[in-house]
Amino acid sequence: MSDKTKDTGKSKLLKRRMRRRDFIKAGAAGTALLAGSGIFAPRIVRAATGSITIGSFQDNAMVPFHEYFCKQFTVETGIAVNYNETNYDTWYQNCKNDGLNKTGAYDIYVMDDNWVPEFAAGKIVQSLDQLGLKVNPDILPAGLEMGLWPPKSGARMKDFANATPELYSLVIIDDVEILYYNKDFFPTAPVTWDDIYNVAKATKAPDMYGWSPRGVKGNPIMMTYLPLLNSYGGNFVNPDWTPGFAGPEGVGALSRLFSFIPYMPDGVAEYDTDQEVQLMLEGKCTALTEYTGLAQRVDDPSSSKVVGKIYMAATPKQVKSGPAIGTFIASVASGAKNPQGAVQFLEWFTSSATQLDFARKYGGAAVTGSALNDPEAVQKHRWLPAIADAVNNSVEKPRTPDEPKMEDILGTALNEALVEAIAQKSNYDAIAQKHLSAAADQITAYLKQQGGYF
Amino acid sequence: MTITTNPVVEREGRGQRLRAASVPYLLLLPAILALAAVSLYPTLDGLRASLHRFRYGLDMGFTGGDNFTAVYNDPVFWQAIVTTALYVILVVLIETLLGLLLALLVARELRFAGLIRVALILPMTIAPVVVGVIWRLLYASDIGVVDPLFQALGLGAPHVLAHPLSAFLGLVTVDVWEWTPLLFLIILAGLQSIPQDPIEAARVDGASGLQTFFHHTLPLLRPVLLVAVVLRTIDAVGTFDQIFVLTKGGPGTSTQLISIYAYNTAFLFNQYGRAMAMLIGVLAVLIILMMAAVRLMRRTSEAIE
Numbered sequence: 001m002s003d004k005t006k007d008t009g010k011s012k013l014l015k016r017r018m019r020r021r022d023f024i025k026a027g028a029a030g031t032a033l034l035a036g037s038g039i040f041a042p043r044i045v046r047a048a049t050g051s052i053t054i055g056s057f058q059d060n061a062m063v064p065f066h067e068y069f070c071k072q073f074t075v076e077t078g079i080a081v082n083y084n085e086t087n088y089d090t091w092y093q094n095c096k097n098d099g100l101n102k103t104g105a106y107d108i109y110v111m112d113d114n115w116v117p118e119f120a121a122g123k124i125v126q127s128l129d130q131l132g133l134k135v136n137p138d139i140l141p142a143g144l145e146m147g148l149w150p151p152k153s154g155a156r157m158k159d160f161a162n163a164t165p166e167l168y169s170l171v172i173i174d175d176v177e178i179l180y181y182n183k184d185f186f187p188t189a190p191v192t193w194d195d196i197y198n199v200a201k202a203t204k205a206p207d208m209y210g211w212s213p214r215g216v217k218g219n220p221i222m223m224t225y226l227p228l229l230n231s232y233g234g235n236f237v238n239p240d241w242t243p244g245f246a247g248p249e250g251v252g253a254l255s256r257l258f259s260f261i262p263y264m265p266d267g268v269a270e271y272d273t274d275q276e277v278q279l280m281l282e283g284k285c286t287a288l289t290e291y292t293g294l295a296q297r298v299d300d301p302s303s304s305k306v307v308g309k310i311y312m313a314a315t316p317k318q319v320k321s322g323p324a325i326g327t328f329i330a331s332v333a334s335g336a337k338n339p340q341g342a343v344q345f346l347e348w349f350t351s352s353a354t355q356l357d358f359a360r361k362y363g364g365a366a367v368t369g370s371a372l373n374d375p376e377a378v379q380k381h382r383w384l385p386a387i388a389d390a391v392n393n394s395v396e397k398p399r400t401p402d403e404p405k406m407e408d409i410l411g412t413a414l415n416e417a418l419v420e421a422i423a424q425k426s427n428y429d430a431i432a433q434k435h436l437s438a439a440a441d442q443i444t445a446y447l448k449q450q451g452g453y454f
Numbered sequence: 455m456t457i458t459t460n461p462v463v464e465r466e467g468r469g470q471r472l473r474a475a476s477v478p479y480l481l482l483l484p485a486i487l488a489l490a491a492v493s494l495y496p497t498l499d500g501l502r503a504s505l506h507r508f509r510y511g512l513d514m515g516f517t518g519g520d521n522f523t524a525v526y527n528d529p530v531f532w533q534a535i536v537t538t539a540l541y542v543i544l545v546v547l548i549e550t551l552l553g554l555l556l557a558l559l560v561a562r563e564l565r566f567a568g569l570i571r572v573a574l575i576l577p578m579t580i581a582p583v584v585v586g587v588i589w590r591l592l593y594a595s596d597i598g599v600v601d602p603l604f605q606a607l608g609l610g611a612p613h614v615l616a617h618p619l620s621a622f623l624g625l626v627t628v629d630v631w632e633w634t635p636l637l638f639l640i641i642l643a644g645l646q647s648i649p650q651d652p653i654e655a656a657r658v659d660g661a662s663g664l665q666t667f668f669h670h671t672l673p674l675l676r677p678v679l680l681v682a683v684v685l686r687t688i689d690a691v692g693t694f695d696q697i698f699v700l701t702k703g704g705p706g707t708s709t710q711l712i713s714i715y716a717y718n719t720a721f722l723f724n725q726y727g728r729a730m731a732m733l734i735g736v737l738a739v740l741i742i743l744m745m746a747a748v749r750l751m752r753r754t755s756e757a758i759e
Contacts, residue, residue: 122512216702266616267594269704270616270701404724405722405723405725408723422616
C-alpha cells in the first residue's frame with residue numbers, strides 16, 4: 001500500500017475527527033446560546049404567596065391541566081391552585097360578569113381565543129404586558145399572537161387603528177385543525193384536496209365514507225369550511241373588512257366540499273363533532289379535519305376500532321394549507337385577587353420545561369416549538385409535528401367582538417347551501433355563489449350598522 | 455239625649471280598623487317583593503337596556519330607539535317571528551285537540567283510567583333539556599331509531615334534523631309529546647267540573663253523542679279551553695330548551711324561534727340591548743293578545759251564566 005493510501009486513510013480519519021470536533025464545538029456553542037436565552041431554564045421557583053383560582057370551560061384537553069399541572073405548580077411553588085370548570089356557554093357568561101363587575105372570584109380565566117377582542121377592549125381582563133409577564137421566546141408566534149389586542153396583523157377596527165398591540169391573553173394549548181387520515185387508504189400523507197378526493201371516489205357508502213364534515217349551522221360548519229377557504233386563497237374578511245369568501249376562491253372551496261357529497265353520510269347537515277369523530281373511530285371514514293382533541297382518542301381501544309391506523313398531517317392545500325386556529329388562551333381577571341400569582345402560573349405553565357412535560361406525558365398540544373418537535377414526545381405521540389406544522393400555517397379568524405355574529409351569518413348560509421346541494425346533487429357552483437353572496441351582503445350590512453369598520 | 459263620642463276612642467277605633475285592613479297586604483308583601491325582584495325588576499331593566507347600546511360587554515349609553523329600529527329592519531328577526539307564530543299555532547292546536555280527545559276518553563269510567571292518566575302525564579314531568587336529549591338521540595341519523603324504523607317500513611330514512619321541514623315538524627312532535635298532558639289535565643279537570651244536568655237533559659231529549667258534545671259540553675267547556683290555550687300559548691312562545699339541544703335553530707333558520715334568536719343576539723353576539731328590544735316587542739304583543747283573550751273569556755263566562 002502506498003503512503004498516499006495510508007495518508008488518505010489518516011487524512012480521512014483526521015477529517016472525521018475534525019468534523020466530530022467541529023460538531024461538538026457547534027453543539028456546545030448552540031447549547032450555550034439556548035441556555036443563555038433561558039428557554040430551558042429550570043421551572044421558576046419563588047417563595048409561596050397565597051393561592052390563585054382558575055376558571056375554565058369543560059374540555060378533554062383541560063384534563064391534564066387541572067389533574068396534574070395545577071397540582072404540580074403547587075408542589076413547586078407553594079401557591080395553592082383552585083380550579084373550577086363549567087360548560088362553555090355558562091363559563092363565558094360567568095367570567096364576563098366576574099370581569100365586568102371586578103368581583104374577583106377568579107384570578108385566571110381560561111378562554112376561547114375569539115373572546116380576546118371583547119375581553120381586552122372591555123377591560124374584562126388585564127394587560128399581561130403591564131403586569132410584567134415574561135413571554136417565553138419558545139412559544140410559537142402564531143399562537144402567541146392570538147392573545148394580542150389590537151391584533152398585530154390583519155383587519156383592525158377603526159377605534160384601535162393606531163393602538164400598540166398589547167398581550168392580554170397567553171396561549172396555553174395550541175388547539176388547531178389538523179387532518180386525520182386512515183393509513184389503510186393513504187400510504188403517504190395526503191397533501192392536496194385532490195389526494196383526498198381520489199381516495200374518496202373509491203369508497204362505498206355506508207360501509208366507508210370518503211369525507212365527513214361538521215354540517216350543523218354556525219361554528220361547526222365554519223370549522224369545516226375555513227380550512228378549505230384558506231387553502232383556496234380566500235379569506236373570511238380582507239384587511240379592509242370586506243368579506244373575502246364570495247369570490248372564485250370561496251365558491252371554489254365550497255364547491256369542493258359539495259363534491260364530497262356522494263361520499264359523505266346522508267345526514268351530514270346535522271353532524272357535529274361527536275358524529276364525525278365517531279365515524280373516524282369506527283373506521284368508516286378515510287379522512288377528515290378536526291381539532292387536536294381527537295388525537296387523544298384514536299389509539300384508545302375503549303373508543304377506537306382503528307388503533308394505530310389513524311395518522312395526522314397538515315390540512316390539505318389547494319394553493320396553500322390554511323387550518324383554522326382556535327387556541328385555549330388564559331388571561332388575568334380584571335378583579336384578580338392575586339394577579340402576580342396568576343402571572344407566575346402562566347409563566348410557569350408556558351415555560352419550555354413544563355410544555356415539554358405536557359407533550360411527553362400527555363401528547364398535549366403544547367405551545368412551544370421545542371416541545372412539539374421533541375423526539376421523545378414525537379415518538380410517543382405521532383401527531384405533535386402535525387400540530388406544529390398546522391400552527392405555523394394557521395389562519396386566524398377576524399379579530400373583533402362581532403366575529404360571533406359574522407360566523408353565525410356565514411355558518412347559517414353554509415348550512416343552507418349544504419342542505420340545498422345535498423337535495424340537488426348538482427349545480428354546486430351556482431348554489432355556492434348564491435348563498436355566499438347573500439352572506440357577504442349580510443355581513444357587510446351588519447358591520448356598517450355596527451360602525452367602526454369602514 | 456245626645457250621644458257623644460270620645461275622639462280618642464274614635465281615633466283608636468279607626469287605627470284598629472286600619473291595622474286590620476292592612477294585615478292582608480302586609481302578609482302579601484314578602485311574596486310581592488319576591489315577585490317584583492324576579493319579574494318586575496328584570497322587565498324594567500330589560501326595557502332600560504333596550505334603549506342603550508352595548509359594546510365590548512360595556513353599556514355605552516342611551517341610544518334612544520336605535521335598537522328598535524335595527525330590530526324592525528332585521529329580516530332574520532321577522533323570519534323568527536313567523537317561525538314562532540307557525541310553531542305556536544301548530545303545537546297549541548294539536549295539543550288542544552289531542553288533550554280534549556284524551557280527556558274525553560279518560561273522563562269516562564274506564565278500567566285502568568288512573569293508570570292511563572299517570573302514563574299520559576309522564577312526559578310532562580321530564581325536564582325540557584332532558585326531553586331534548588332523548589329526542590336528539592331518537593332522531594340522530596347515525597345512531598337514532600327513527601331512521602331505521604322508517605327504513606324498515608320501506609319509507610326511506612327521513613334524516614329528521616337534516617332538512618328544514620322535517621326538523622320543524624320533528625320539533626312540533628316533541629312539543630306535542632311533552633305538553634299534551636298539560637292540556638289533557640286542564641281539560642279533564644274542566645270536564646269533571648262542568649254541570650252534568652244540561653248534558654243529561656240533552657241525552658234524555660234524544661240528542662246524539664256528537665250533538666250533546668257540540669251543543670252542550672263544548673260551550674260549557676269553553677272558558678276552560680280558553681284558559682288552557684292562553685297558558686299554553688304563552689309557554690310555547692318561550693320554547694327554548696328543546697330547540698337549543700336539538701337543532702340550535704337550524705337547519706338554516708328553519709327552527710329559529712324568537713327565543714333562540716334573542717338568546718344568540720344577547721349572549722353570542724353580545725348585542726344585549728338589541729335582544730332586549732326584540733323581547734320587549736314580543737312581550738308587548740303578547741300582553742295585547744292576553745288582554746284580548748281575557749276579555750273574550752269574561753264575555754264567554756257571562757254568556758253562559
